[in-house]
Amino acid sequence: MERSAPQPLHIPVRSRLGDGTITGHLLQPEVSPRGVVTIHPATATPERFYFSFADALVDRGFAVVTYRMRGVGSPAARTNPRLRMSDWITEDVPAVSAWTEERFPGLPQFALGHSLGGHALLLGFGGERLSGIVTVATHRAATRDIITRTERMRVRAILSALGPALTRLLGYAPGERLGLGEDIPRAALLEWSHWVSRPDYFFDIPELSAAARMARMLTPVLSVGAADDLWASPGQIDELVDRLLLAPVERRTFNATEFGVRKIGHHGLMRRSVGSGAWPEIIGWLARAADARAADVQGADSQAAGVGPTDSQAARAQTAEAQPEGTQAARAQEMSALTPHRNARVGT
DSSP states (O other), X not given: OOXXXXXXXXXXXXXXXXXXEEEEEEEOBSSOOSEEEEEEOOTTOOGGGGHHHHHHHHHTTEEEEEEOOTXXXXXXXXXXXXXXXXXXXXXXXXXXXXXXXXXXXXXXXXXXXXXXXXXXXXXXXSOXXXXXXXXXXXXXXXXXXXXXXXXXXXXXXXXXXXXXXXXXXXXXXXXXXXXXXXXXXXXXXXXXXXXXXXXXXXXXXXXXXXXXHHXXXXXXXXXXXXXXOSSSOHHHHHHHHTTOSSSOEXXXXXXXXXXXXXXXXXXXXXXXXXXXXXXXXXXXXXXXXXXXXXXHHHHHHHHHTTOOOOHHHHHHHHHHHTSOTTOHHHHHHHGGGTSOXXXXXXXX
């Protein structure tokens, strides 16, 4: 499918530190998009990392919004020392989500969150109009839960000892030197260090109200991960999504042998060279959700025009009658056929 040239974005964000701007890009097919997907990045991960997956989404007819979290990379990490991880969750993600909703008011809205980006979505900061959420390698990230002793000791050394010490010395977190990715602000690394040291990760942070937020989430979720991800093991992912008490959840764990690669790891599912074999399944889930949402809208329009609905449209209309149009509850009902069991485990 033909694609339009990426459009640079400058999205305003209201912040406790003063109003700012989030930079990103809008990618669109030449034809009218079937839906829009906002990609919320992982910690210390550059926007460009997601361009290949975004291109694959555009090829399936989606418009896509990508962006960089404020303070990620040099020199932004040095000039935003007070930006916290919780600011990315509660300020950046809602700002980009609101921009997308306003830009595409008539399209089905979806979001993909990688690691931290997925945390923000499952806490409900991705907007009120989402018809579906995909999380990638998003887990309960307490260091004590890391399975292998070697990796557990390595993460503890980086995030609880060396990382905080270097960060306090330099005034920013040198992500590349620490093996974390790009540089990030001082406050972000120190808050991250605090969260991973807690037994229940950010569920132990009262001001986030994480357990209550996830318990009332209704948006359907596809939660994917890699069997060999030492940071986000299948068990750690399960520990997180099991907090979704109402949302339909489908789980999928991919193995490196499925793709003929040596390793997937924490970032591999978003790399074309490693995880592109998983993309048809992920994008197919989004496409089916977009088509289901479009069918409901078409059925509602037909009824308003006095045209009889199809049997499937009539069935969905009966569901919608019990709930206000456009609510998260209605969208959870719409997707129940796609995720028949709340916590279906696939490939685990």
